[in-house]
Amino acid sequence: MILEDFENTLAGARKGDRASLQKLIEWYWSNLHRFVSMRLRDPDQTDDLLQDFLIDLVRRDVVSRFRGGAPVELRSFLLSCLQTFMKGRYKALLSESVRLEDVGDSERLWISFAVSSSVEDEYVRNEDVATIHEAIMRLRLDYRRIVQLHLDGYTHAEIGAILNIPRNTVSSSVSRAKEELRNFLSQRGLRP
Amino acid sequence: MTEHFTESELLRYIQGAQDDSDEITSHLENCEQCFRTYITLLELTYDARNPPNEDITDRIMSQASVRFHAWRWVAAGLLAVISVGIVGYFWPSSGEGRVILSGQVGSCTLDGSLISVGKPVAVGNLQSASFSVCDIRSDDDYLVRTLENGSVRKESSHQYRILKGVIAVDRRRNSPLVIEMGDVTALFQGTKAVFDVSSGRVAVLEGRVLLERREPHASWPVEAGWSSNLSGSLRPMQPEEVSKLRGLFRPLPSTGATFQRAMRDLHPGRDLIFQEVTLMSGKTVKGIVRSESEHHVVVTATGVKRIPNKDVKAIRFIPP
Numbered sequence: 001m002i003l004e005d006f007e008n009t010l011a012g013a014r015k016g017d018r019a020s021l022q023k024l025i026e027w028y029w030s031n032l033h034r035f036v037s038m039r040l041r042d043p044d045q046t047d048d049l050l051q052d053f054l055i056d057l058v059r060r061d062v063v064s065r066f067r068g069g070a071p072v073e074l075r076s077f078l079l080s081c082l083q084t085f086m087k088g089r090y091k092a093l094l095s096e097s098v099r100l101e102d103v104g105d106s107e108r109l110w111i112s113f114a115v116s117s118s119v120e121d122e123y124v125r126n127e128d129v130a131t132i133h134e135a136i137m138r139l140r141l142d143y144r145r146i147v148q149l150h151l152d153g154y155t156h157a158e159i160g161a162i163l164n165i166p167r168n169t170v171s172s173s174v175s176r177a178k179e180e181l182r183n184f185l186s187q188r189g190l191r192p
Numbered sequence: 193m194t195e196h197f198t199e200s201e202l203l204r205y206i207q208g209a210q211d212d213s214d215e216i217t218s219h220l221e222n223c224e225q226c227f228r229t230y231i232t233l234l235e236l237t238y239d240a241r242n243p244p245n246e247d248i249t250d251r252i253m254s255q256a257s258v259r260f261h262a263w264r265w266v267a268a269g270l271l272a273v274i275s276v277g278i279v280g281y282f283w284p285s286s287g288e289g290r291v292i293l294s295g296q297v298g299s300c301t302l303d304g305s306l307i308s309v310g311k312p313v314a315v316g317n318l319q320s321a322s323f324s325v326c327d328i329r330s331d332d333d334y335l336v337r338t339l340e341n342g343s344v345r346k347e348s349s350h351q352y353r354i355l356k357g358v359i360a361v362d363r364r365r366n367s368p369l370v371i372e373m374g375d376v377t378a379l380f381q382g383t384k385a386v387f388d389v390s391s392g393r394v395a396v397l398e399g400r401v402l403l404e405r406r407e408p409h410a411s412w413p414v415e416a417g418w419s420s421n422l423s424g425s426l427r428p429m430q431p432e433e434v435s436k437l438r439g440l441f442r443p444l445p446s447t448g449a450t451f452q453r454a455m456r457d458l459h460p461g462r463d464l465i466f467q468e469v470t471l472m473s474g475k476t477v478k479g480i481v482r483s484e485s486e487h488h489v490v491v492t493a494t495g496v497k498r499i500p501n502k503d504v505k506a507i508r509f510i511p512p
Contacts, residue, residue: 055252
């Protein structure tokens with residue numbers, strides 16, 4: 001099990017061992033890739049951004065600044081670094097010289113990501129997110145973990161492999177869970 | 193509710209090696225924090241079993257390793273400054289001008305008449321803009337500085353105007369593009385820059401860029417006109433800068449035939465310019481590149497060889 005070797009690998013990466021660092025990147029690459037991909041929905045942009053982020057990560061020795069010691073903690077740390085990187089990098093697109101009609105679709109997406117919306121929009125969105133989150137947490141564990149993996153960008157086949165259950169079971173669980181979520185959200189006045 | 197479970201306990205639970213699995217299951221039903229940790233561990237365990245292919249991490253590590261060889265860049269930079277001074281001093285005022293391309297990532301070697309790009313950087317649809325410093329002497333030799341190993345090679349003969357171009361690789365086409373600069377030339381210094389062929393824009397990632405209209409028979413002072421206001425992070429060019437460029441950059445449809453024509457212009461009377469196609473495997477095929485398409489390169493060598501683009505690493509001309 002690769003994660004069992006986590007502590008040694010992390011220690012090596014902190015000391016500047018390139019092989020350990022490369023191993024960590026391999027472990028977390030898919031997770032980070034999904035994170036970016038779910039937000040950008042553009043394979044090229046996703047690849048480019050993730051590559052630039054990881055290069056930056058290695059060059060600036062970011063892992064040595066990580067104070068925790070567990071795999072999940074490191075993932076949270078990397079995701080927050082990645083989010084900052086994404087925002088910082090593409091806020092540059094908002095320089096005065098850019099006219100919106102001049103930018104491409106993918107850049108537009110970036111801009112919408114980088115610009116904070118109004119306080120009211122933010123509030124309404126947070127309320128909605130909280131309700132959806134509550135709905136997910138009310139699902140029974142079997143459904144909830146499938147839904148969560150689904151929301152994290154895994155395909156039904158991958159979820160089946162992760163949970164060691166047949167793909168069809170995943171599909172039927174997702175549709176049943178969606179039905180439950182739909183009912184709950186309707187009761188709360190949200191249109192699913 | 194009991195306290196939260198540790199990651200190692202949850203990991204053992206995932207592996208089916210935890211004795212109190214029923215207790216953990218019921219805990220996960222109610223504890224959001226442990227549930228999130230559990231899901232993340234599931235994901236990490238799966239992702240660790242399915243790592244990306246080696247190319248990705250190798251590329252990242254090699255790109256990042258530039259930092260560890262900073263002294264080489266400094267040394268190469270000093271060499272470049274010295275060489276620019278020397279070349280500038282001796283450069284004839286009626287000459288063709290010189291092209292200085294510099295970059296941050298990868299290396300560039302001057303092979304025959306082509307600049308072959310080292311390890312490319314992917315930005316948008318293009319991979320490229322990684323250059324070393326190449327100084328072309330107007331006499332019978334030129335100097336090549338490869339930033340990769342900091343060495344300086346002096347090679348004999350031949351100056352090619354083709355060096356006015358910049359090689360970029362379109363990721364979708366997976367074939368080299370040469371962007372001609374017409375009478376407006378973009379100079380880059382310490383720059384990671386990307387040409388967007390479709391829109392004619394140049395995105396300057398680092399360093400600075402100069403657009404210079406070159407008058408016939410005019411010398412080209414390197415230092416003059418450097419535009420410092422373009423330095424900094426990624427940003428598109430100003431509209432007026434874009435308008436200068438629009439239409440001036442054009443991708444050549446074929447590195448083979450078009451280069452052949454260009455080379456014949458440079459070397460009238462010489463019918464065939466031989467080329468060397470370097471494959472990804474490291475092997476080389478020498479011959480004449482007859483045509484290229486989106487899918488393959490056809491080389492007339494000992495028999496006609498049709499080589500898929502994905503297998504082609506570089507095409508260079510063999511100096512006549």
